[in-house]
Amino acid sequence: MKRENSLPSPIIEVRRLVKYYRKSDVPALDGLDLTMTKGRIFTLLGRNGAGKTTFLRIATTQLMPTSGYVSVLGMNVVGDASAIRKRIAIAPQEGRPLWTLNAKDHIVLALMMRGVSHSEALDKAKRVLDTLELIEVQNVRSEDLSGGMKQRVLIAMAIACDAELIFLDEPTIGLDPVSRRKVWDELIRLKTEEDRTIVLTTHYMDEAEALSDELAIIDRGRVLATGSPSDVREKHLDAKIRIDVTNGFTPEELQAYGKVVRAGNLLRILTDEAKAQEISSEALKRKAAISISPVSLDDVFVELVGSDIDRDLPANNTGKAVKGGSIYER
């Protein structure tokens, strides 16, 4: 059970971490600095190729760093790998269950690999299968499971064991909304009831908002923002309100109210409360459809990482990618 009144202590410390892959002049990690706290859920957010998986592979002792320092559970990942491995578990990205084994077999295998007895492994497997709603398909071979079920089997293998520190690399990719929430509930239960620390990577902003005690947005191997979701929102976005406009306004008109972002068929304005009042009144007059909500991590992410996306675009690519002006594409 979780200890009360204990001071948060770092479980992972990363200092100036650099990783170059062989045959690449571009660093996958470029001076990464992070601190993750025990008994919390820490999320790494970033685009594909941002360095999330590289970091996870270094922290789980699968990959050597080029330089810098990483301490996991108070031990150096370079010199103390064997000791670290006894206390961690991972669900890797894009893993695939073994086709001849069923869901129960996978979990029993994952547990017995760590020295758990067969009878205890069966008991634990049953509980995890039940939690992740796999109990009805526990004896179905993985080749006959849906993609989402296969993904849940991999998550189950990682969370079934007693590891203090669990790494999940894009765990809910391919899961339907109900299954995602089941996984979220279980991760929160592991944190609150069993004092486990969870480090996960995701592309889903709602997942990061819902789960994270702390998060880091990383891009090109560097940390762009870190803190609690609310800290990150407040620190990195001046706007407090997001307004999605379906019709009734031109982009040029909306520029008067704040920063305008094109989001699919919508025009999204990031603004403050006073401007939100103004545009609401104007929308009523015009009978335009708008929706108003607080800014989210999604907006922070686009603000921080989207600027790099825009830099990647050739000049005059779209005619609307005028970052630095006030309209840009999402």
Add this chain to the structure above:
Amino acid sequence: MKDESLLDLLRRNLRATGALAYYIGVLPMLRVPTLLPFVFATPFTILFILFIAGQRTAFAYGLAGAMTMTATQQGLFLGADLTGLKIDHKFQSMVVASPVSPFTYMFSVALSELAFATPAVVVLTAIISYTTVGFGLLALLEMILVIVLTWVMTSSIGFFLSTYVLNTRTAFITVSFISIVLSILPPVFYPINTLPAFLRPVAELIPTTHSANLIRSVMGMPSGSSEMFVSWLALPAFTIAFLSLALLKAKWREP
């Protein structure tokens, strides 16, 4: 975290070995027995050709060769299977980030390969014992020792390769090539003295030459130019060398 006692360490490793061998090798074999003919296919095809085309002596050489090839193939298949587990399933990621040591993993999955080879080995042993006059318990034990040494040696090669190969297709091609080099080209299915003289020293450098030589001697067949004691020294030496290579130079953790 309290230190693990020696007994706990032993228990944990035994459980890991048993679970990995059972779930990766034995259980798939029981659930999909149609996979077994692939293990039999090549060695038994060569044996069949020698049976049809050759005399009794050729068939006897075929038996020794088929036994050597079965042990060799299963060890090498470890390389292809481990590459699949690493690249396609990302299973090795889970294993590296766990208390399972590289040796335990290699040994366990190699055992699972041996499980697949067992029916073929049993059939070949039965034919050898039926066709060899005076094939007793000692001969059986000697043959098992040769099979085990060959399997450990080629499993070590397979494990070493799997940690370097970056895709499954390359792994299968490489393993198939090495299998030919180790069990078809050298004097495994034929006596070494039928090779041109200048090739014999080269053949002596191939470990499976000695495996086949030793199995033939167990079957009471002429051993060829290579003396038996040389083969009894060479096979364990090759095994130790490749096992050391696997344990010391395999890339368990990527640089």
